[in-house]
Amino acid sequence: MAPLPFQFLCALGQDGILCASRGDSLYTFSPDCSLIAEHPLGGRPAATEGAKEEEEEGERKQAPQNGSSEATSQTQEAEVNESATPPAKRRKVGSEAAVSSAQPAVGNDQQANNGGQKKKKGEKPADAAEKLYVILLKATSSGSHVVAVTGGNKTIFVLEHDGKGHLTELSQRQMVKRPSGIALTADDEKTILVADKFGDVYALPLIPSADDALDEGAAAGLQESIRLARKGANNLTVHTQRNLKALEEQARQRAAKQKQKEEQKEAGPTFKQDLLLGHVSMLTCVAVASADGRPYILTGDRDEHIRVSRGIPQAHVIENFCLGHTSFISSICLPQPDVLVSGGGDSELYVWDWKAGVLKSKVGLLQHANNEANVDGDKIAVTGLYPCNVPGGAGLLVAVCERVKAVFVFKMQEGNLTFAETINVAGYPLDVAFVQVPGQPSRMVVSLDQQDVEGPCPSSGLYVHLLGNEGQQQPPTYPNPEGGRIDLPRSEVEKILYTVGNLRKTEFDDVTAGGDQAAAGDAGAGAPGAADALSGAP
Amino acid sequence: MPGAPNKKQKRADYRLARSQQDGATEMPKKKFYRQRAHANPFSDHQLEYPISPDHMDWAPFFPAYRTDPEELPEAAASNNDDRIAQRQPKRLRQDVEILDIGCGFGGLLVALAPKLPDKLVLGMEIRTQVTEFVQERIRSLRAQHRDSNEFQNVGCLRANTMKFLPNFFRKGQLSKIFICFPDPHFKARKHKARIVSTTLNSEYAFVLRPGGIVYTITDVEDLHNWMVHHLELHPSFERVSEAEQESDECVKIMTTETEEGKKVERNKGQKFVALFRRLEDPPW
Numbered sequence: 089m090a091p092l093p094f095q096f097l098c099a100l101g102q103d104g105i106l107c108a109s110r111g112d113s114l115y116t117f118s119p120d121c122s123l124i125a126e127h128p129l130g131g132r133p134a135a136t137e138g139a140k141e142e143e144e145e146g147e148r149k150q151a152p153q154n155g156s157s158e159a160t161s162q163t164q165e166a167e168v169n170e171s172a173t174p175p176a177k178r179r180k181v182g183s184e185a186a187v188s189s190a191q192p193a194v195g196n197d198q199q200a201n202n203g204g205q206k207k208k209k210g211e212k213p214a215d216a217a218e219k220l221y222v223i224l225l226k227a228t229s230s231g232s233h234v235v236a237v238t239g240g241n242k243t244i245f246v247l248e249h250d251g252k253g254h255l256t257e258l259s260q261r262q263m264v265k266r267p268s269g270i271a272l273t274a275d276d277e278k279t280i281l282v283a284d285k286f287g288d289v290y291a292l293p294l295i296p297s298a299d300d301a302l303d304e305g306a307a308a309g310l311q312e313s314i315r316l317a318r319k320g321a322n323n324l325t326v327h328t329q330r331n332l333k334a335l336e337e338q339a340r341q342r343a344a345k346q347k348q349k350e351e352q353k354e355a356g357p358t359f360k361q362d363l364l365l366g367h368v369s370m371l372t373c374v375a376v377a378s379a380d381g382r383p384y385i386l387t388g389d390r391d392e393h394i395r396v397s398r399g400i401p402q403a404h405v406i407e408n409f410c411l412g413h414t415s416f417i418s419s420i421c422l423p424q425p426d427v428l429v430s431g432g433g434d435s436e437l438y439v440w441d442w443k444a445g446v447l448k449s450k451v452g453l454l455q456h457a458n459n460e461a462n463v464d465g466d467k468i469a470v471t472g473l474y475p476c477n478v479p480g481g482a483g484l485l486v487a488v489c490e491r492v493k494a495v496f497v498f499k500m501q502e503g504n505l506t507f508a509e510t511i512n513v514a515g516y517p518l519d520v521a522f523v524q525v526p527g528q529p530s531r532m533v534v535s536l537d538q539q540d541v542e543g544p545c546p547s548s549g550l551y552v553h554l555l556g557n558e559g560q561q562q563p564p565t566y567p568n569p570e571g572g573r574i575d576l577p578r579s580e581v582e583k584i585l586y587t588v589g590n591l592r593k594t595e596f597d598d599v600t601a602g603g604d605q606a607a608a609g610d611a612g613a614g615a616p617g618a619a620d621a622l623s624g625a626p
Numbered sequence: 627m628p629g630a631p632n633k634k635q636k637r638a639d640y641r642l643a644r645s646q647q648d649g650a651t652e653m654p655k656k657k658f659y660r661q662r663a664h665a666n667p668f669s670d671h672q673l674e675y676p677i678s679p680d681h682m683d684w685a686p687f688f689p690a691y692r693t694d695p696e697e698l699p700e701a702a703a704s705n706n707d708d709r710i711a712q713r714q715p716k717r718l719r720q721d722v723e724i725l726d727i728g729c730g731f732g733g734l735l736v737a738l739a740p741k742l743p744d745k746l747v748l749g750m751e752i753r754t755q756v757t758e759f760v761q762e763r764i765r766s767l768r769a770q771h772r773d774s775n776e777f778q779n780v781g782c783l784r785a786n787t788m789k790f791l792p793n794f795f796r797k798g799q800l801s802k803i804f805i806c807f808p809d810p811h812f813k814a815r816k817h818k819a820r821i822v823s824t825t826l827n828s829e830y831a832f833v834l835r836p837g838g839i840v841y842t843i844t845d846v847e848d849l850h851n852w853m854v855h856h857l858e859l860h861p862s863f864e865r866v867s868e869a870e871q872e873s874d875e876c877v878k879i880m881t882t883e884t885e886e887g888k889k890v891e892r893n894k895g896q897k898f899v900a901l902f903r904r905l906e907d908p909p910w
Contacts, residue, residue, distance in 0.1 A: 286818065287818075287825070363824065363825065365828060366823070366824070366826070366828075367789075367825070368667060368788040368789050368818070368825075368826060369668075369789055382910055391789050391790070392677075393792065393793075395792075397828070398910055402861075402907075402910060404824075404828045404831070404860060404862060405828070405862065405907050405908075405910070406797075406828050406831070406832040408797060409678075409792045411678035411679075411793060412677055412678065413677075414677065593670045594670070
């Protein structure tokens with residue numbers, strides 16, 4: 089068993105306060121590196137969301153002690169719900185990932201989760217912790233609010249920051265699909281853009297107001313599309329005897345379901361969320377940009393696309409695509425308003441004029457990993473790109489790769505990105521934050537996974553590098569607070585910390601896909617000149 | 627789905643025989659190219675697709691439209707490894723303008739090509755075997771009509787359009803998109819796999835020029851309602867009026883010439899047609 093390290097970091101405002109996530113808790117640190125407070129997510133009464141969810145939250149925690157009779161009744165309930173709510177994805181009930189289903193219902197879904205969870209908890213208590221894991225963390229630029237997303241239960245938490253390191257939970261909103269990227273819009277950061285693994289981007293108000301609660305009209309719109317889906321084939325579209333029989337059976341089931349549905353209230357999302365755009369591919373990152381006073385939304389996906397869409401309210405208009413990556417994209421950022429830098433499974437970082445969709449340059453990353461960070465092999469996966477926005481580090485861009493014990497620093501000058509230096513660190517870097525401290529040099533804080541370091545690891549794993557310091561001053565150290573630590577088998581920890589490398593496509597996926605395909609070699613027949621184009625030959 | 631043990635062998639033999647007779651005028655037989663009618667659009671198939679539209683080499687699909695090599699002084703220059711800002715030379719005299727998404731066995735393509743002789747028509751199909759059939763079919767047709775030079779303007783390639791449409795076509799390149807008898811994906815869980823959805827319509831709007839038309843036809847009423855609902859809901863599209871729809875020649879071809887259309891006819895099923903026009907983007 090191994091405790092979890094600090095994973096995600098963000099600076100809160102300009103007063104030197106750092107927020108770090110570990111497991112399901114957020115920790116805030118003061119400018120002099122002392123712990124201010126620990127904030128367990130979902131562990132206290134939420135201010136705006138109903139008490140119902142809270143109740144169930146508590147219930148879930150008690151779950152292992154409860155009798156099995158309740159467990160079975162809830163499981164049944166969960167099954168009923170599953171049949172009533174359409175976009176539920178069936179998951180393999182393997183030894184891991186025990187979430188029974190993903191549903192838009194908040195109340196009902198909690199129960200559904202409970203059902204699945206309980207089955208698991210009997211066998212392997214450690215897995216359950218995955219339910220409340222911070223997978224994304226973002227603060228508004230003023231530091232007034234923090235947005236945290238937890239994996240497993242796919243919940244977006246918004247917390248208010250009082251400016252002194254104390255956080256108050258404002259809302260919990262459970263998404264249908266697991267968020268994979270979040271961004272805050274430029275208009276005073278009033279809207280959260282949530283990109284999910286299903287490829288869609290939703291807009292959620294940062295602070296849900298009372299009138300945002302989904303009213304009947306909006307719900308009807310949703311129902312409409314569900315209703316359209318209700319009926320399936322008819323006896324004019326199927327022709328074989330067996331299909332006709334199946335059709336009758338379906339009609340019977342539908343009637344039964346209809347009855348059931350009338351009995352219980354139709355479950356739908358209980359908060360406002362607008363679908364802005366979507367890829368038919370897993371989204372990995374989302375960013376906002378602006379040009380000529382107009383907002384834009386940039387989205388990167390696993391299939392090598394970076395899409396440039398207009399901002400709200402015209403997010404349905406695609407302006408262009410930035411195409412050029414040959415492997416997945418995992419991170420995008422805008423070190424300058426007109427320059428986009430993207431990274432992922434390719435050995436280089438790509439620099440784009442995003443407005444025109446033109447690739448301006450590529451800057452090597454793998455070569456530095458090979459030469460300066462003792463990385464063998466020819467593949468790296470960028471976990472994060474962090475443009476520096478604090479004094480002392482203007483124009484810097486930091487890149488972090490999965491399982492590479494180094495931080496790569498680049499310099500951005502007049503739209504050109506050049507490599508500056510490699511900073512070797514004592515563990516695998518997980519996240520980077522730049523903290524501006526009044527009266528002191530700015531800090532670059534890197535959270536490290538030091539699990540492979542021999543012996544026990546007493547330090548917090550928060551590495552500090554002072555910017556513009558020229559080695560004059562000893563960097564301060566952050567403490568390693570006790571409590572709130574979740575112990576998991578190392579293999580589980582790795583699954584939580586290292587997800588980017590799994591985005592890479594495997595070479596022989598097609599063998600099982602596509603039904604009775606005769607031979608994979610067929611794909612070569614009349615294929616477009618992709619291989620040709622790769623080498624640049626005419 | 628394990629087929630007959632010698633099915634694979636028979637197919638291989640058939641293909642070998644076909645490849646040996648050069649300039650075959652005999653049409654390919656469908657029975658050697660059948661494939662399960664459903665493909666998972668979310669799977670990472672072993673697809674080949676260009677990095678971007680500028681990297682696409684169309685010449686193998688439309689050899690008659692190939693530009694002469696001497697018209698390409700840049701060809702050698704682009705040979706260096708550094709592709710940055712190096713626009714690949716255009717290899718065709720004109721661009722593909724008409725797209726049939728999920729062209730199946732190519733009935734529509736083959737019927738459209740002679741009616742629109744000055745346009746390039748392309749079919750995209752996700753199933754390898756079926757794509758191959760259409761390519762063979764086009765090859766035979768070209769060989770049969772060598773004198774009249776017909777069917778030179780039609781091509782087919784394997785692609786997952788739901789994922790990779792923008793890799794093949796530039797903004798506003800297409801004037802017509804056909805979506806004929808798509809997989810209905812009845813289960814609610816599978817609705818994201820439908821070829822028409824609110825979010826995917828944005829991509830169709832991207833590759834379609836203003837005034838361009840999306841043609842949809844299906845025999846499943848619910849899917850028809852779904853497609854109409856989602857395309858009408860999308861601000862970039864408006865439905866084309868009944869009268870205009872009736873007068874469009876392509877609608878007739880789409881209704882009668884597609885393989886599925888013929889099958890529905892045989893089974894006396896219904897057909898639902900809807901056309902949508904791409905509107906100009908609002909000012910931004």
